[in-house]
Amino acid sequence: MSLKRFLLVRLGRLLTYPVRRKLRHFETACHDPEAVQTALLFHILRKQAGTGFGRDHGFAEIRTVADYRRSVPIAPYERVAPYIERVQKGELNALLADRAVRLFALTSGTTASRKLIPVTDDYLAAYRRGWNMWGVRMYRDHRGRRIAMRPIIQLGGDPEEYRTPAGIPCGNLSGYTAMVQRRLIRRMYAVPYQAGKIKDATARYYVALRFALGRDVSQHAAANPSTLVQLARTLDAEKDHLLRDLQNGTLRSDIDLSPEIRAELTRGLKPNPVRARELAAVAAKMGRLYPMDVWPTEGTIINTWTGGSMGPYLRQLPRYYGEPPVRDLGLLASEGRMTIPFANHTASGVLDIWSHYFEFVPEAEIDSPQPTVLGAHELLLGRSYYILPTTLYGLYRYHISDLVRVTGFYGQTPEVEFLGKGHRFANLTGEKLSEYHVTRAVDAAAARVPQPLTAYTLAPVWDDVRPYYALFLEEPDAGAALPAFLAELDRALGEENVEYASKREGNRLGPVRAALLPAGAWAAWDRARLASTGGSAEQYKHPCLIGDLSFRASMPVTREVGA
Template sequence: MSLKRFLLVRLGRVITYPVRRQLQQFEIACQNPEAVQNELLFRTLRTQADTQFGRDHKFHAIRSVAEYRTHVPVAPYEYVSPYIEKVQNGDTSALLADRRVLMFALTSGTTASRKLIPVTDAYLAAYRRGWNMWGVKMYRDNRGRRIAMRPIVQLGGDPEEFRTAAGIPCGNLSGYTAMVQKRLIKWMYAVPYVTGKIKDAKARYYVALRCSIGRNVSQLMAANPSTLIQLARTLDAEKDQLLRDLRDGTLRADLDIPPDIRAYLTPRMKKDAKRATELSAVASKLGRLYPMDVWPPETTVINCWTGGSMGPYLRQLPQYFGSPPVHDLGLLASEGRFTIPLAGGTSSGVLDIWSHYFEFVPEGEIDSPQPTVLGAHELLEGKSYFILPTTAYGLYRYHISDLVRVTGFQGKTPLVEFLGKGHRFANLTGEKLSEYHVTNAMDAVAKRVAQPVTAYSLAPVWDAQQPYYAIFLEEPDAADVLRLKQFLTDLDSQLGTENVEYAAKRESGRLGALRAAIVPAGTWAKWDRDRLAQTGGSPEQYKHPCLIGDLKFRESMAVVREVTAA
């Protein structure tokens, strides 16, 4: 080991010492989740009691968990959004004891409007603590790969897409945290945070590779593994130009990059003719250039989601990256981090009982008017639940629609894995398409295109090259192919209008164009009868699902042919 490397590793151990102590204390806390959670809940209620939300829900009078559940309903984002709108306009006391909102983290919601989650100092403290504990454990599990204090490839988003009326920035949380990192930490990230402002997908991936290809990368990190697959494909497709830029210290001029971002990046494009020659020889010999040809799998780690619908992408990773360890990032979203995986090779993570108060509703009771509600200490291994977090930044008994399964326990605290967005969502590459998006899009397009639709459902379809969504229509509705193609084009576009994440995934090429999967006449009537017979209930109350999240749904249908958009 070189002296520089030795000193960097020693520095890393000094920096992480407080986090290692914190991790030990957290593991002790996991022995008594009920006490830890109750203390956190009542501390949160006391802190937020004088906010408008706290007064409206009588926080001052709450003395027990039962009273909390009486005063505050289980509710989605729409319930708290009127208070958040006041915060957007500068009235932070409507929802928050904090007088400063650093930003609003944007996420796609269950309606056409994007959700804005207030990010406060308390939010960032909890978010960083969870990341730090996750990171220390991940590094500890991979000591032999010597990944400490080596560069990381991570693509972030735009930390400021727009500002509220009160001047508060709204954007991507990962982009914001990258922007406010300390200088030493920024050095470890090969891709500068400003690249999040590059809107063109090809340019964004290319720049990320240009910034990384000459560095001794240790980790490749993205929430959704589809991002890593696209990065790998871009590397191979653009290898000749990338290696020329690496050799010459340039950044190709034909990329769609905002002038100010290009001006920032250009001086940072280092020249490395030796490395370019080495990689050119590799590409000539193999006839390709994949990440595993640039960064050896023996000395790298992949960090991404591994639960839910990620399986098809995870199966493609070895083709491009070899077989480095894959560590799950945990259940985290713009709303916060909810689990901390403390082991590799699993999508399960321990509940972050220090940061949020958690309640759970059994999977089969989520639509019940009076469902069973359980605390973290009451869950059973092997059972599935909808998770309801209460946070220190304005989300209370928040129905985020995340379905999780208990896989074991850390001490007495549940280990849970993410299963999906419940029966109302579909999620191939992070688009989180909801039935609300689908029905709104159909209503809008029906006013423009006279396409007959006897019955329909939209479903995700897995394809190794480019997954897509299909709308399942019956044969008589597909008689006019030209009209159907126009309908598909309009519907595909409208889905992007209803859901900005769907539009982004279509633009980046991670999702293919919408298709029509044509089934025989009468298929849907029989399907509904069979489903009603299986689930019970009365025909009057039965609702045909307009969105089916099952990746294997197409396999169950007798598809005659497919029609693509115009």
């Protein structure tokens, strides 16, 4: 080990000592989740009792967990949305006892509007603590790969898309945290945070690779593995331009960047002809340039989601990255971190009982008017539940629609894995498309292009190059206007769901296609579904969205039609 490497490792040990001690305390706390969770709940209620939401729901009179459940109903974002609108205008006490909101983290919602999650100092403290414990555990488990204190490739988003009437920035949380990192920590990331401000997806990938090629990267990090697949494909497709820029210390002039971002990015660029020649020789020999050709597999690790619908993308990673260890990032969203994975190649993670108070509803009861509600200490191995977090920043018994399964226990604290967004969502690449989005988009498209729709369902279809969504229709509905209708539907889906539009723009999703079925197929399918699920024909609702990737294989598709 070189002297420089030795000193960096020692510095890393010194900097992470407080986190390592905190991790030990967390592991101890996992032996009594009921006590930890109850204490956290009442800390939240005491702190927020004087807020508008707290007064409206009688927080000051709540004495037991049962009281809390009676006072606050299970509900999605729409219940807190009016309070958040008041916070946006500067009335923080409508929802929060905090002195400031640092950011509204933007996320795609189950309605047409995007959700705004208030990021407070409490939020940031929990967010950083969870990431730090995840990171220390991950580094500890991979000492032999010598990844500590080596650069990371991670793409963030735009930390400020716009501001509220009170001047609070609204944007991407990962982009914001990258922007406010201490300079020493920021140097550990190969991609400058300014890259998150780039709107064009191809340009964003190119810039990330341009800055990473000259660094000794140890980790490839992205929430969704589709990002890593697209990054790898861009590296190979743009290798000639990238190596020329690396050699000359430039950033190609024809990529779509604003003058301000280009000036910020190019300020620190320097020529690296030695590295450029080295990689050019590798590309000439291999006839390609993939991440595993640039950063040897034995010295890297992949950090990405592995649960839910990520399987098809994960299966593509070895082609580009080899087979380094894969560590799941945990169940996390703009709404907060839910789990901390402690092992490789699994979506399971220990419930983050320090950050949020958690309740769970058994999968079969989620639509019941009076479902069974359980605490973290009451879960059973192998069972599936919807998770309901209560947070220190204004989300109470929040129905995020995440379905999880209990895979084990760490001490007495459950380990859970993410299964998906329930039966009302589809999520191929992070778009989190809801049935609400689909029905509104179909109505809008039909208003622009008249199209017969005897019955329809939208469902994801896997394709190794570009997965897409298919609109399942019967053959008699396939008239001359169908291609134009599909083009309008694709556009309308992007209008309803900004994440869908982003994934389409970034070429991670292909355009909507029609999958045509024989006449009468939907009536037969609905009869069979009603017979299997029970209930009355009067209450039955034909699903307009099915998130199952295997759905197409189960249907008698005669042909497909594109826009």
